[in-house]
Amino acid sequence: MTNAASATAAPGQMTHREIMEALTGLLLAMFVAMLSSTVVSNALPAIVTDLHGSQTGYTWVVVATLLTMTATTPIWGKLADLFSKKILVQAALVIFSVGSVVAAAAPTMGVLIGARAFQGLGVGGLTALVQVVIASMVPPRERGRYSGYIGAVFATATVSGPLLGGLIVDSPMGWRGCFVVGIPIAALAFVVLQKTLHLPTIKREVRIDYLGATLIMAGISLILVWVSLAGTNFDWISATSAALVAGSLALIGGALWVEARVASEPVIPLRLFRDRTTSLATAASVMVGVAMFGATVYLSQYFQLARGMSPTEAGLMSVAMVGGLLVSSIVSGRVITRTGLWKRWLVGGMVFVIVGIALLGTIDATTSLWVVGGYMALTGIGLGATMQNLVLSVQNNVAVQDLGAASSVVAMFRSIGGSAGVAALGAVLAHQVTSGVKDGITALVKAGKISQEQLAAMQHSTGDIPRLADLPAPIRALYEASFGDAVGHLFLVAVPFAVVALVCVVFIKEVPLRTSHGPVAPAESGEEAGEETGLEAAR
Structure with missing residues (x-):
């Protein structure tokens, strides 16, 4: 059945070849959206120094994009239920590119933050619409195999972003090149989609x-x-x-x-939450966002500030987690396509996430890098089996006309959880480091191991991320130890959120994946109707 679907398509559906051609453009669009976040991470210190920004400005270069991306995700999803999905993806690419050009030329922090907010409008569109378009092209039963490609793009962007950003900052282009690098990829994605993506546009009355x-x-x-x-x-x-x-x-x-x-025509149809799968998957997505983004985002700083690595070396260490995510997403996607069963992957994935995060909670500045890499790989394996399949479980259970809104709701709540986790755990991290350094400094002063001049230099550096190479040896060792302990503490704080996500996943009722796009029972009829439809299609 699966092989036949690969070669030919039912009337109105795309063939496997047509899907792969269009998927190339979609994955390029998703790659550029993800790259925009990871490529700038290693450039932030240079940006703030060059534009004479403050620590608040440093934060808002990231938060501005996150705000507009998260807030507009459900809106893009709803628009996908009303307008041509192809035109919407291309519009998001244009918005992203315009924001990138302005950011690259920004003369001040204010202009840069505004450009990043505008850029986030496009990133939000790409994040939501790529999932929606793939769902429109591919029936749920076949979707697992294509989810593996999404995982591969996610992994590639995550690994290559920090490495590419470090190389660009050190090149003649400087930090401004980090905003330019995605524009040619966005242009290529625009052209490929124009030639390959041909989806029917359902004409109906539009009410925004x-x-x-x-x-x-x-x-x-x-x-x-x-x-x-x-x-x-x-x-x-x-x-x-x-x-x-x-x-x-x-x-x-x-x-x-x-x-x-x-x-x-509500942006978020509240009737979607009458379906148990949608409600539980949304709650799980929030918790996964907190656990994943809120904790793992600080691993790069752990390697640089607690282990003294360069940005490039820190980027290479991320291969352990992303490698696990890549393998897990591809394997789970293919097996789900073959069997039509997905819940076991969600449950198993969350167990791996909990174990991996709990083990990462034991690390400090002296933990073997091989051990840290192993813990990261476990976490990546869990995330690879969880993230895409949460969206898949919802897409399989909602009416076709609500596909865009439902997909974007899950993505939006994951982003909300992630942004809240990054901010809240960042505050915990700052408090832990400050407390550890303060106590350590007091002990060093009493022991006569540092002078007043060294202490003054340390106090000057506490207002920003310090340059470890410029710190006196005793203070550098103190800072590395404090930061290593604090990052380990963050993972322990994140464990309860992962446990809540596991509980939500356990109570999701499995509905075998449909082998066609519809018809599907509307969400109002409850999960039992959805299950009946899924079983009928599976036969």
């Missing part, structure tokens, strides 16, 4: 939920601003925090009312 979209974006933005800046610009418990949280809750409450009572 502008009020709901605005309230959703504003509510998400406020909560992300809070978790991004609390603990650094103001206290977690303060009048500013209370105002941001209250404002966010009010906006999100208003958005829920509009989506449920007012909008005829």
Whole structure:
């Protein structure tokens, strides 16, 4: 059955060759979206120095993109249910490219942050739409094999981004080249999609939920601003925090009312959450986002600040985790395509994530790099079997007309969990390091191992990420030890979130993957109807 589907297609469906040709353009688009985040990581110190920015500016170069990407993901998904998916992907590529050009030429931190926010609009579109278009081209039963390619692109962008960014910063192009490098790839993706992607456009009356979209974006933005800046610009418990949280809750409450009572074409159809699979997969995605992004994003800093590695060496260490993710995503995708069963991969993947993160919670500045790499590989294996298959479980269970909205909702909540995790665990990291360094400095002063001049130099460097090579030997060793202990603590903090994700996955009811795009029972009819449809198609 699978082999036949590979060679020929049912009426109205694309052949395997046509899918692979269009998939090339989609994967190029996804690669450029992921590369935009990873390639700039090693360039941030040079950017802040060159543009005379502050630590707050350093944070917002990252957060600006994250805000607009996360807030607009469900909007792009809804637009995919109303307009031509091909045109939307190409529009996202154009938006990304324009933002990249402005960022590369930015004369000040303010312009750069604004350009990164605009760039995030395109990244949000690419992140949501690639999944939606693949779901439109390929029936759920066949989708697993193509999910492996997505995992491979994810792995390639994750590994090559930091390495490429380090090389570009050290080249004559400087840090501005990091924003230019993705433009030719985006242009190539645009051309390939124009030639290869041919999806039918369903003509129907379009009603855009502008009020709901605005309230959703504003509510998400406020909560992300809070978790991004609390603990650094103001206290977690303060009048500013209370105002941001209250404002966010009010906006999100208003958005829920509009989506449920007012909008005829809601951006996030709340009926989707009547389906148990969608609700549990969404909750699991939030927890996976916290555990994955919130903890693993600091591994690069661990290798540079606790182990004294260069950015290139730190990038090479990520191969352990990404290699595990690559193998796991490809193997799980192929087996799921052959069997139609996916829940065992979700459960097993989350067990691996929990074990890997718990073991990473034991690392410090002296742990063998081979041991750290092994723990990272375990975590990567778990993530590879989990991330794409959570989206697949939802896509398999919703009505065809809700495919875009459902896919983007899962992606959006994973991004929310990740951004909140990055910000909150970053505050924990800063507190742990500051506390460890402060106590260590006191001990060194009492022991007479450092002078007042050295202490003054250390105090000067605490306002930013220090250059370890410029620090006196005793203080450098103290900083490395403090940072190593703090990163290990972060992983322990992330473990409970992974456990909650496992619990959510366990209670998801498995529905065998459909072998066609539809018809599928609408979400309102509950999971039992969805199961019946899936079983019928599987026969």
